[in-house]
Every structure is written in structure tokens, then in C-alpha cells.
Amino acid sequence: MSTIGTVLEEMQNVCMKVNAEEYDSFVQLLKADRRFFFTGEGRSGFVAKAIAMRLMHSGKTVYVVGETTTPAIKEKDILIVLSGSGKTAQALNISESAHRAGATVFMITTNEEALQLPFMSGGMRIPAATKYRLVGEPETIQPLGNQFDQAAHLVMDAAIIDSLAEGKTNEELRKKHSNLE
Template identity: 90%
Template sequence: METIAAVLEEMQKVCLNVHAEEYSSFVQLLKEDRRFFFTGEGRSGFVAKAIAMRLMHSGKTVYVVGETTTPAIQETDILVVLSGSGKTAQALNISESANRAGATVFMITTNEEALQLPFISGGVRIPAATKYRHTDEPETIQPLGNQFDQAAHLILDAAIIDSLAEGKTNEELVKKHSNLE
């Protein structure tokens, strides 16, 4: 139980230290009537898929990069990139390609410098530890990039909740949930 308490304490510290303006800009982006594409590698990719699924339940048109049914990204679309380090080669290559197509590229990362890249339109910096354990990262008992991935999941789920239209109920979201299980 001590480990659970420590992880929860870490998550509270990390999640509550996200810049309110960055968070609000993501919530506003989620309110837009555009197509959303999600990408990330490893565990960050799993979080990206989980968030993409929940956003689809809210009524948005959502795709995951790399899936066989994902169409070409266009200039009216939004690419959401999860990369703890902000340096993952594939995530950056996909971001550059989306930018060349004219899409909005929004990055979720721990790396402030990555948010300044010319092909990144905006982002949320999560002040969490990564597997690289840079000196400016918070202490954690968790291995590798767990702290970032967990914080990203919590923060992005909260942003979806904040982006939902007034009065949208759980029952409405359930209607979009898979019924082929």
C-alpha cells in the first residue's frame, strides 16, 4: 500500500503543475469540429490509443497513426503526439509530415524545447520524469517513463471531460462504445 500511496502522491504533484494555459488550449482544441489523429511510441502509444478511443466516444472523428484504416492527414486535421522525451525519431518524423500537410500538430511531452520546434503548433508540457532521468525531472519511485505516461493519461482524460458539450451524459458516450465485444 505504501507504493500505491507514493505513486498517487507523485501523480498529484505532476498533474497539478501543468500550466493552466497549455491545458486550456488543449481543451479548446478538443472542442473543435475537426478530425483528430493520435500517435506515440511504446507505452506512450498505448496512452495515445486510450485517449483516441475516449475522444471517439465523445463523438469526434478519430484515427490512430499506423492503423490500416487511417486516412491521409489534411490541413484541417489535428495530430496529437505523445512523446515523453520529445525526441522520439518516429514521433518527430510523423509530426513533420503532418505539418507539411498543413495539419495542426499538438505535442504532449516533458520537453519544453520540443514544444518550440517549428513544426509543432502547440502543446502541453507535463513536468514528469522520463526514462532518461534528467536533473530537472522530479524524483520518482517508478521505473522508466511510467510517471509521464500515467500523468498524460490522467491529464488528457480530464481534458476530454472538460471539452464535452454541456449536458453530454455517460449514456450518450456509451452509445459510441463498441458493441462487438
């Protein structure tokens, strides 16, 4: 049980250090009446899918890059990119392609420099440890990029809650939940 306590303490420390302005810009982006596309590799990709699903439940049109039913991204669409390192080749290639198509590209990463790339429209830095254990990253008992992926999931879930139209109830979201189970 002490491991659970340590992980929870790490999550609180990391999540509470997210820049408020970056978080608010993400919340505002989620309020947009536009199509959303999500991408990420490995565990970050799983987190991207989980957040895409929840955003769909909130009433948005949402796609996951790489799925067979995902349409072409276009001008005014929004691409949300999860990459702990901010250096994942496929995530950067997808980001650049989306930018060329005229989409807004928003990255969630630990890497401040990645947010400055010319094809990024904005981003949010999660001050978490990655698999690389770079100088300046927080200590963690967790392996690889667990700390980033967990913190990104928590922060993005909170942002969806903050983006919901006032009065939107759990019942309304549940109506969008899969009923083929």
C-alpha cells in the same frame, strides 16, 4: 499498499503542475469540429490509443497513426503527439509530415524545447520524469517513463471531460462504445 500511495502522491504533484494555459489550449483544441489523429511510441502509444478511443466516444472522428484504416492526414486535421522525451525520431518525423500536410500538430511531452520546434502548432508540457532521468525532472519510485505516461493519461482524460458539450451524459458516450464484445 505504500507503493500505491506513493504513486498517487506523485501523480497529484505532477498533474497539478501542468501549465493552466497549455491545458486550456488543449481543451479548446479538443472542442474543434475536426478530425483527430494520435501517435506515440511504446507505452506512450498505448496511452495515445486510450485517449483516442475516449475522444471517439465523445463524438469526434478519431484515427490512430499506423493503423491500417487510418486515412491521409490533411489540412485542418489535428495530430496529437505523445512523446515523453520530445525526441522520439518517429514521433518527430510524423509531426513534420503532418505539418507539411497543413495539419495542426500538438505535442504532449516533458520537453519544453520540443514544443518550440517549427512544425509544432502548440503543446502541453507534463512536468514528469522520463526514462532518461534528466536534471530538473521530479523524483519517482517508478521505472522508465511510467510517471509521464500515467500523468499524460490522467491530464488528457480530464481535458476530454472539460471539452465535452454541456449536458453530454455518460449514456450518450456509451452509445458510441463498442457493442461487439
